[in-house]
Amino acid sequence: MGVSYEDLEVGKRYVIGSHTFKRDEVVHFAEQFDPQPFHMSEAGGEASMFGGLVASGWHTCSVMMGMLVRNFLKDSTSMGSPGVDEIRWLKPTRVGDTLTMTNTVVSKRVSASRPDRGIVETQWEGHNQHGELIVVVRSKALFGLRHPGSAS
Template identity: 70%
Template sequence: MGLSFEDMEVGSVIECGEHTFTREEIVEFAEKFDPQPFHVDDAAAAASPFGGMIASGWHTCSVMMGLLVRNAFKDSTSMGSPGIDEIRWLKPVRVGDTIRMRNAVLDKRVSASKPDRGIVETQWEGINQHGETVITVRSKGLFGLRNPGAPA
Protein backbone atom coordinates (compact mmCIF):
# COMPACT_ATOMS: atom_id res chain seq x y z
CA MET A 1 0.00 0.00 0.00
CA GLY A 2 1.27 3.47 -0.89
CA LEU A 3 0.60 6.75 0.83
CA SER A 4 -2.21 6.73 3.41
CA PHE A 5 -3.75 9.29 5.75
CA GLU A 6 -1.23 8.50 8.48
CA ASP A 7 1.66 9.34 6.12
CA MET A 8 0.40 12.85 5.40
CA GLU A 9 2.16 15.14 7.89
CA VAL A 10 1.06 18.75 8.36
CA GLY A 11 3.81 20.97 7.00
CA SER A 12 5.23 18.34 4.66
CA VAL A 13 5.70 19.05 0.96
CA ILE A 14 5.52 16.44 -1.78
CA GLU A 15 7.38 17.19 -5.02
CA CYS A 16 5.12 15.95 -7.83
CA GLY A 17 7.22 16.40 -10.95
CA GLU A 18 7.20 18.83 -13.84
CA HIS A 19 5.66 19.35 -17.25
CA THR A 20 6.64 21.45 -20.28
CA PHE A 21 3.76 23.05 -22.20
CA THR A 22 4.00 22.86 -25.99
CA ARG A 23 2.08 25.02 -28.43
CA GLU A 24 0.41 21.93 -29.91
CA GLU A 25 -0.90 20.69 -26.58
CA ILE A 26 -2.06 24.19 -25.53
CA VAL A 27 -4.08 24.53 -28.73
CA GLU A 28 -5.43 20.96 -28.58
CA PHE A 29 -6.66 21.37 -24.99
CA ALA A 30 -8.13 24.81 -25.67
CA GLU A 31 -9.93 23.77 -28.85
CA LYS A 32 -11.74 21.09 -26.84
CA PHE A 33 -12.34 22.85 -23.53
CA ASP A 34 -11.49 26.59 -23.52
CA PRO A 35 -11.41 28.02 -27.06
CA GLN A 36 -10.61 31.61 -26.16
CA PRO A 37 -8.57 33.32 -28.92
CA PHE A 38 -5.40 33.75 -26.82
CA HIS A 39 -5.31 29.95 -26.34
CA VAL A 40 -5.86 28.90 -29.97
CA ASP A 41 -4.74 31.63 -32.39
CA ASP A 42 -1.22 33.10 -32.57
CA ALA A 43 -2.29 36.44 -34.08
CA ALA A 44 -5.15 36.95 -31.62
CA ALA A 45 -2.87 35.93 -28.75
CA ALA A 46 -0.20 38.44 -29.86
CA ALA A 47 -2.83 41.21 -29.91
CA SER A 48 -4.21 40.20 -26.49
CA PRO A 49 -3.12 41.67 -23.15
CA PHE A 50 -0.89 38.58 -22.79
CA GLY A 51 1.17 39.45 -25.88
CA GLY A 52 1.32 35.81 -26.98
CA MET A 53 -0.28 32.41 -26.65
CA ILE A 54 -0.90 31.09 -23.15
CA ALA A 55 -2.26 27.86 -21.73
CA SER A 56 -5.76 27.76 -20.34
CA GLY A 57 -5.82 27.85 -16.55
CA TRP A 58 -7.94 24.69 -16.73
CA HIS A 59 -5.21 23.06 -18.78
CA THR A 60 -2.67 23.98 -16.09
CA CYS A 61 -4.97 22.53 -13.41
CA SER A 62 -5.41 19.33 -15.42
CA VAL A 63 -1.66 18.91 -15.88
CA MET A 64 -1.11 19.46 -12.16
CA MET A 65 -3.78 16.88 -11.30
CA GLY A 66 -2.05 14.36 -13.56
CA LEU A 67 1.33 15.01 -11.92
CA LEU A 68 -0.22 14.65 -8.47
CA VAL A 69 -1.99 11.37 -9.21
CA ARG A 70 0.82 9.74 -11.23
CA ASN A 71 3.75 10.83 -9.09
CA ALA A 72 2.50 11.39 -5.54
CA PHE A 73 -0.75 9.49 -5.07
CA LYS A 74 -0.10 6.41 -7.19
CA ASP A 75 -1.13 3.31 -5.20
CA SER A 76 -2.28 5.56 -2.33
CA THR A 77 -5.48 5.26 -0.33
CA SER A 78 -6.92 8.34 -2.08
CA MET A 79 -10.72 8.33 -2.21
CA GLY A 80 -11.08 11.46 -4.30
CA SER A 81 -11.95 14.94 -3.16
CA PRO A 82 -14.97 16.80 -1.84
CA GLY A 83 -13.84 19.82 -3.85
CA ILE A 84 -11.50 22.68 -4.59
CA ASP A 85 -11.63 25.62 -2.21
CA GLU A 86 -9.60 28.13 -4.22
CA ILE A 87 -7.72 28.45 -7.50
CA ARG A 88 -5.45 31.39 -8.27
CA TRP A 89 -3.92 31.83 -11.71
CA LEU A 90 -1.10 34.21 -10.77
CA LYS A 91 0.92 34.38 -13.99
CA PRO A 92 0.28 33.11 -17.51
CA VAL A 93 1.75 29.79 -18.57
CA ARG A 94 3.37 30.32 -21.96
CA VAL A 95 4.48 28.03 -24.76
CA GLY A 96 7.68 26.31 -23.66
CA ASP A 97 7.20 26.97 -19.94
CA THR A 98 8.10 24.11 -17.62
CA ILE A 99 5.96 23.99 -14.50
CA ARG A 100 7.17 22.14 -11.40
CA MET A 101 4.42 21.07 -9.06
CA ARG A 102 4.50 20.57 -5.33
CA ASN A 103 1.78 19.78 -2.84
CA ALA A 104 1.94 21.04 0.76
CA VAL A 105 -0.14 19.51 3.56
CA LEU A 106 -1.88 22.32 5.47
CA ASP A 107 -4.16 20.40 7.83
CA LYS A 108 -5.70 16.97 8.38
CA ARG A 109 -8.33 15.28 10.51
CA VAL A 110 -10.12 11.97 10.75
CA SER A 111 -13.69 12.16 9.45
CA ALA A 112 -16.23 12.28 12.28
CA SER A 113 -18.91 10.53 10.21
CA LYS A 114 -16.67 7.97 8.46
CA PRO A 115 -13.77 7.10 10.78
CA ASP A 116 -12.12 4.81 8.20
CA ARG A 117 -10.92 7.89 6.30
CA GLY A 118 -9.41 11.29 6.84
CA ILE A 119 -9.67 14.69 5.24
CA VAL A 120 -6.40 16.31 4.19
CA GLU A 121 -6.25 19.98 3.24
CA THR A 122 -3.48 20.80 0.78
CA GLN A 123 -2.12 23.63 -1.30
CA TRP A 124 -0.75 22.86 -4.73
CA GLU A 125 1.80 25.20 -6.24
CA GLY A 126 2.93 25.38 -9.83
CA ILE A 127 6.32 27.07 -10.23
CA ASN A 128 7.80 27.96 -13.62
CA GLN A 129 11.39 27.64 -14.77
CA HIS A 130 12.06 31.19 -13.53
CA GLY A 131 11.07 30.30 -9.96
CA GLU A 132 7.77 32.20 -10.24
CA THR A 133 4.61 30.73 -8.74
CA VAL A 134 2.10 30.69 -11.59
CA ILE A 135 -0.80 28.87 -9.90
CA THR A 136 -2.00 27.87 -6.46
CA VAL A 137 -4.86 25.52 -5.64
CA ARG A 138 -6.30 24.84 -2.18
CA SER A 139 -8.24 21.63 -1.91
CA LYS A 140 -9.23 18.79 0.36
CA GLY A 141 -8.65 15.13 -0.33
CA LEU A 142 -10.03 11.99 1.26
CA PHE A 143 -7.57 9.26 2.25
CA GLY A 144 -8.17 5.89 3.79
CA LEU A 145 -6.63 5.15 7.17
CA ARG A 146 -4.19 2.28 7.34
CA ASN A 147 -5.43 1.44 10.87
CA PRO A 148 -8.90 2.91 11.47
CA GLY A 149 -9.56 3.53 15.14
CA ALA A 150 -5.86 3.54 16.14
CA PRO A 151 -4.62 6.51 18.15
CA ALA A 152 -3.50 9.41 15.97
Protein backbone atom coordinates in the same frame (compact mmCIF):
# COMPACT_ATOMS: atom_id res chain seq x y z
CA MET B 1 0.40 0.10 -0.45
CA GLY B 2 1.47 3.67 -1.15
CA VAL B 3 0.68 6.79 0.85
CA SER B 4 -2.11 6.56 3.42
CA TYR B 5 -3.62 9.10 5.81
CA GLU B 6 -1.11 8.25 8.54
CA ASP B 7 1.83 9.05 6.24
CA LEU B 8 0.74 12.62 5.54
CA GLU B 9 2.33 15.18 7.86
CA VAL B 10 0.99 18.71 8.27
CA GLY B 11 3.53 21.15 6.83
CA LYS B 12 5.27 18.56 4.66
CA ARG B 13 5.90 19.68 1.08
CA TYR B 14 6.13 17.11 -1.69
CA VAL B 15 7.71 17.79 -5.10
CA ILE B 16 5.25 16.11 -7.47
CA GLY B 17 6.79 16.57 -10.92
CA SER B 18 7.42 18.86 -13.88
CA HIS B 19 5.81 19.36 -17.27
CA THR B 20 6.83 21.45 -20.28
CA PHE B 21 3.92 22.99 -22.21
CA LYS B 22 4.19 22.52 -25.98
CA ARG B 23 2.34 24.62 -28.54
CA ASP B 24 0.35 21.76 -30.04
CA GLU B 25 -0.97 20.55 -26.67
CA VAL B 26 -1.90 24.11 -25.61
CA VAL B 27 -3.92 24.65 -28.81
CA HIS B 28 -5.44 21.14 -28.74
CA PHE B 29 -6.68 21.59 -25.16
CA ALA B 30 -8.06 25.03 -26.00
CA GLU B 31 -9.89 23.75 -29.09
CA GLN B 32 -11.69 21.19 -26.94
CA PHE B 33 -12.24 22.96 -23.64
CA ASP B 34 -11.38 26.69 -23.60
CA PRO B 35 -11.52 28.15 -27.13
CA GLN B 36 -10.57 31.73 -26.29
CA PRO B 37 -8.40 33.45 -28.93
CA PHE B 38 -5.33 33.85 -26.68
CA HIS B 39 -5.27 30.05 -26.15
CA MET B 40 -5.85 29.20 -29.83
CA SER B 41 -3.20 31.05 -31.84
CA GLU B 42 -0.16 33.29 -31.66
CA ALA B 43 -2.14 36.08 -33.33
CA GLY B 44 -4.93 35.77 -30.79
CA GLY B 45 -2.39 35.81 -27.98
CA GLU B 46 -0.52 38.80 -29.37
CA ALA B 47 -3.76 40.78 -29.61
CA SER B 48 -4.52 40.08 -25.93
CA MET B 49 -3.18 41.44 -22.66
CA PHE B 50 -0.87 38.38 -22.56
CA GLY B 51 1.13 39.43 -25.63
CA GLY B 52 1.41 35.85 -26.88
CA LEU B 53 -0.10 32.39 -26.93
CA VAL B 54 -0.83 31.12 -23.38
CA ALA B 55 -2.21 27.89 -21.96
CA SER B 56 -5.67 27.82 -20.45
CA GLY B 57 -5.63 27.90 -16.66
CA TRP B 58 -7.84 24.80 -16.82
CA HIS B 59 -5.14 23.11 -18.90
CA THR B 60 -2.54 24.03 -16.29
CA CYS B 61 -4.71 22.58 -13.52
CA SER B 62 -5.43 19.44 -15.56
CA VAL B 63 -1.72 18.85 -16.10
CA MET B 64 -1.12 19.29 -12.37
CA MET B 65 -3.90 16.81 -11.55
CA GLY B 66 -2.37 14.31 -13.95
CA MET B 67 1.04 14.67 -12.30
CA LEU B 68 -0.53 14.30 -8.85
CA VAL B 69 -2.33 11.08 -9.79
CA ARG B 70 0.62 9.49 -11.61
CA ASN B 71 3.36 10.56 -9.19
CA PHE B 72 1.68 10.67 -5.77
CA LEU B 73 -1.83 9.22 -5.56
CA LYS B 74 -1.17 6.05 -7.56
CA ASP B 75 -1.36 3.06 -5.19
CA SER B 76 -2.30 5.38 -2.29
CA THR B 77 -5.42 5.13 -0.15
CA SER B 78 -6.90 8.19 -1.90
CA MET B 79 -10.69 8.05 -2.03
CA GLY B 80 -11.29 11.15 -4.13
CA SER B 81 -11.99 14.74 -3.22
CA PRO B 82 -14.96 16.60 -1.78
CA GLY B 83 -13.88 19.66 -3.73
CA VAL B 84 -11.50 22.47 -4.52
CA ASP B 85 -11.69 25.52 -2.28
CA GLU B 86 -9.62 27.94 -4.33
CA ILE B 87 -7.78 28.30 -7.63
CA ARG B 88 -5.61 31.33 -8.36
CA TRP B 89 -3.89 31.84 -11.69
CA LEU B 90 -1.22 34.40 -10.83
CA LYS B 91 0.72 34.48 -14.10
CA PRO B 92 0.06 32.96 -17.52
CA THR B 93 1.59 29.64 -18.51
CA ARG B 94 3.36 30.24 -21.81
CA VAL B 95 4.33 27.82 -24.54
CA GLY B 96 7.74 26.42 -23.58
CA ASP B 97 7.26 26.99 -19.86
CA THR B 98 8.22 24.12 -17.58
CA LEU B 99 5.90 23.97 -14.60
CA THR B 100 7.09 22.24 -11.43
CA MET B 101 4.36 21.20 -9.02
CA THR B 102 4.57 20.93 -5.26
CA ASN B 103 1.86 19.77 -2.86
CA THR B 104 1.90 20.83 0.81
CA VAL B 105 -0.26 19.28 3.54
CA VAL B 106 -2.06 22.21 5.24
CA SER B 107 -4.26 20.31 7.70
CA LYS B 108 -5.76 16.91 8.32
CA ARG B 109 -8.36 15.28 10.53
CA VAL B 110 -10.09 11.94 10.83
CA SER B 111 -13.69 12.09 9.62
CA ALA B 112 -16.15 12.18 12.53
CA SER B 113 -18.85 10.39 10.54
CA ARG B 114 -16.56 7.87 8.81
CA PRO B 115 -13.57 7.09 11.03
CA ASP B 116 -11.98 4.80 8.43
CA ARG B 117 -10.87 7.87 6.45
CA GLY B 118 -9.36 11.28 6.93
CA ILE B 119 -9.87 14.66 5.30
CA VAL B 120 -6.60 16.22 4.15
CA GLU B 121 -6.36 19.86 3.05
CA THR B 122 -3.52 20.54 0.63
CA GLN B 123 -2.09 23.45 -1.30
CA TRP B 124 -0.72 22.80 -4.77
CA GLU B 125 1.71 25.28 -6.25
CA GLY B 126 3.06 25.50 -9.78
CA HIS B 127 6.28 27.41 -10.44
CA ASN B 128 7.75 28.05 -13.86
CA GLN B 129 11.39 27.54 -14.83
CA HIS B 130 12.19 31.07 -13.58
CA GLY B 131 10.89 30.26 -10.09
CA GLU B 132 7.79 32.41 -10.56
CA LEU B 133 4.61 31.23 -8.85
CA ILE B 134 2.06 30.64 -11.62
CA VAL B 135 -0.87 28.85 -9.98
CA VAL B 136 -2.11 28.00 -6.47
CA VAL B 137 -4.85 25.46 -5.74
CA ARG B 138 -6.37 24.75 -2.30
CA SER B 139 -8.07 21.38 -2.20
CA LYS B 140 -9.32 18.70 0.13
CA ALA B 141 -8.86 14.97 -0.38
CA LEU B 142 -10.07 11.85 1.38
CA PHE B 143 -7.49 9.24 2.36
CA GLY B 144 -8.19 5.87 3.89
CA LEU B 145 -6.56 5.05 7.21
CA ARG B 146 -4.19 2.13 7.22
CA HIS B 147 -5.27 1.33 10.79
CA PRO B 148 -8.67 2.93 11.57
CA GLY B 149 -8.92 4.05 15.19
CA SER B 150 -5.17 4.54 15.67
CA ALA B 151 -4.54 7.90 13.93
CA SER B 152 -5.54 11.41 14.92
